Amino acid sequence: MKRWYIPLLLITGIMIFYASFSYEKELPKIEKNAFTSAKVCGECHVEIYNMWKNSLHAMSLEDPIFQAANIIAFKNTNGETKILCIRCHAPITYINKDYDLKHEITKEGVTCDFCHSVTAVDLKNRENPFKLEPGLTKNGPLGGLKSPVHKTRQIKLFETSEFCGACHDFTDQNNVTILGTYSEWKAGPYAKEGIHCQDCHMPRKEGKIVAENVKKSNVKFINDHNIQGGHSIEQVKKALKVEVKEVKRYPDKLKVFVDVSNVGSGHMIPTGTPSRKIVLDVTVKTTTGQLLKEQKIYKKTLVGAGGIEFTKDSEAMCNRSAISSDNRIKPKETRKEEFTFYIPQDVPVTVTAQAFYQYNPEIIQQIDINIEMGRDEKVSR
Numbered sequence: 001m002k003r004w005y006i007p008l009l010l011i012t013g014i015m016i017f018y019a020s021f022s023y024e025k026e027l028p029k030i031e032k033n034a035f036t037s038a039k040v041c042g043e044c045h046v047e048i049y050n051m052w053k054n055s056l057h058a059m060s061l062e063d064p065i066f067q068a069a070n071i072i073a074f075k076n077t078n079g080e081t082k083i084l085c086i087r088c089h090a091p092i093t094y095i096n097k098d099y100d101l102k103h104e105i106t107k108e109g110v111t112c113d114f115c116h117s118v119t120a121v122d123l124k125n126r127e128n129p130f131k132l133e134p135g136l137t138k139n140g141p142l143g144g145l146k147s148p149v150h151k152t153r154q155i156k157l158f159e160t161s162e163f164c165g166a167c168h169d170f171t172d173q174n175n176v177t178i179l180g181t182y183s184e185w186k187a188g189p190y191a192k193e194g195i196h197c198q199d200c201h202m203p204r205k206e207g208k209i210v211a212e213n214v215k216k217s218n219v220k221f222i223n224d225h226n227i228q229g230g231h232s233i234e235q236v237k238k239a240l241k242v243e244v245k246e247v248k249r250y251p252d253k254l255k256v257f258v259d260v261s262n263v264g265s266g267h268m269i270p271t272g273t274p275s276r277k278i279v280l281d282v283t284v285k286t287t288t289g290q291l292l293k294e295q296k297i298y299k300k301t302l303v304g305a306g307g308i309e310f311t312k313d314s315e316a317m318c319n320r321s322a323i324s325s326d327n328r329i330k331p332k333e334t335r336k337e338e339f340t341f342y343i344p345q346d347v348p349v350t351v352t353a354q355a356f357y358q359y360n361p362e363i364i365q366q367i368d369i370n371i372e373m374g375r376d377e378k379v380s381r
Contacts, residue, residue, distance in 0.1 A: 027149050027214070035092050035105050035134045041112040044149065044214045047207045051225040052112060060089040060109035061101070065361040072362055073314040081318055088167045095132055110167075116140055121157060121166050123182075129166035141223075148215060161185055164197045176321045178302070181271045188331040190266035200266060201227050201235075230272055230359070239265040240278070240329075242355045245336075253342045256282055258353045260298075261334040268328040270357060273313040274302050278329070279356045284341045287348045294339040300326040312362050 028043040030036040038058070042049030052058050060066065066089055073081040086099050090106050092114050093099055098106040105111070116138045120131040136150050143154035157163050165182030172178055185191055207222040228235045239262065246257040260280055262269050270276035277299035284292045302310045302321045309324070310316040329335055343349060 030136065030150055031134065033135050035096070035111070035113045035117065037105055038108050038112045044147075044210050045112075046211045048209070048222055048225050049112070052227075055226045056229070056231055057110035057227055058108070061107055062109070064363075068362045068364045069312075069314045069317075071364065072312070073318050076314065077318050084317070091130070091167070092134075094128060094130055095134065113138075115158075115163075118157070118163070119155065121162050123162060123165055123169070126171065142209075142219065145209075145217075145219075147210075159196060159198060161191070161197045168197075170317070172317075172319075172321050174320045174322065176302075176323060178274065178316055178321060179272060181267045184267035184271060184331075188266060190331055195266060197266070198223065200264075201229060230270070230276070230357075236357050239263070239269055240355055240357075242280070242353050244351055244353050247349075247351050249345045251345050253340055254284070254345075254349065256284070256339045256341065256351050256353070258282060258337045258339070259334050260296075260329065260337060260355060262329040262331055266331050268330055270299070270328060270359075273359075273361075274300055274310065274316045275313050275360045277358050279358050280337065281352075281354045281356065282337075282339045283352045283354075284343060285350045285352070286343065290343075292341045292343070294341070296337055298328050298335075300328055311360075314362060 028040045030040060038049060038052065042053070056063060066085075070081070070085050070089075073085060082099055083093075086101075087093050090098075090101065090109055092106060092111065096103065096106065101107055113134060114132075117132045117134040118130055119133050119139060122129050122131070137153050138147075138150050139153045139155045139158065141154065141156070141158035142152075145152045145154075161182060165186075168179065169177070169182040170179040177183055182197075185197065190196075202223040202225065204221045205224050206220060208217065209219040209222050210217050230236060241259075241261040241263045243259045243261075244256065245259050248255045248257075258280070260278075265271075270278055277297055280296040280298070282294045282296075301324045302316045303324045304310055304315065304319050304321060307324065310319070310321065
């Protein structure tokens with residue numbers, strides 16, 4: 001070997017060593033036997049983190065609708081619902097038992113490391129359906145991946161609806177299904193066709209699984225971690241189709257035939273909390289300005305003791321319930337509705353059919369606070 005090769009090799013080796021050392025020092029550190037904050041995940045998985053941080057999963061605890069319902073339920077049950085509600089909205093409490101939300105990691109809601117620490121789901125065990133292994137190995141749907149920060153493990157569960165069903169199904173003390181999004185999917189045609197929750201709510205899109213300054217990756221597509229659902233106007237609009245099929249005229253009346261079809265949802269419409277409903281409005285307007293209106297409502301009605309309907313979500317979640325009626329629209333189902341309006345045959349009309357998604361969440365009411373801060377009284381004669 002020529003003499004000048006030796007110093008060159010030494011210099012090259014030193015440069016590689018220090019470059020490697022510097023690179024390692026810049027990598028984030030994850031918890032060995034506990035959950036890691038989503039902010040740490042976001043240092044490498046930038047695009048995925050930015051999608052997740054604006055999702056309702058990230059805001060599952062901070063969501064004002066949940067906050068209001070949780071406070072009301074807590075008050076009405078003398079605190080009995082604390083664990084019931086928190087374990088889905090802050091699911092790492094399954095392990096850390098931080099039901100008083102003292103730790104910042106708990107406040108991250110459905111955080112990255114919760115989902116990617118799941119190794120199995122037992123839907124028969126409603127009290128604790130998740131098998132969790134937080135630490136240095138992160139689980140997901142992809143195989144053959146290598147990370148400079150943690151180990152990776154492919155688990156096919158991440159591509160199935162069973163993964164979602166552990167939270168998105170809830171039965172009460174009477175074994176009545178209050179929230180049945182997973183059950184509705186399983187009983188419908190999408191399950192038979194092998195179409196899962198993730199196919200609609202976490203579709204694949206072009207993106208980088210990891211930042212290029214951390215590691216070069218051949219993965220060109222990632223799942224959308226914004227996880228759109230009933231809070232998404234776009235998602236709601238593509239679920240339902242309304243069509244005026246026919247208008248029949250008679251001497252003293254007309255009949256309107258309307259098709260209402262669930263064309264884009266793998267579960268019933270509406271799904272989720274019981275206060276949600278679909279309202280079909282059919283209106284007939286004459287050329288003279290006369291306006292007639294008929295309405296059809298699709299919803300699940302839950303009742304408590306004495307057959308009184310629960311109108312608030314917290315009531316249905318915290319009490320023994322019974323289903324008095326359920327006319328929601330199943331996946332790929334078309335409802336054929338008929339409406340009659342008494343308008344003479346010779347009067348021109350315009351018929352309109354509209355469907356509205358209505359949700360009546362609980363809110364903390366605004367009240368006037370009036371505190372007497374001082375008082376004095378004198379009698380003068």
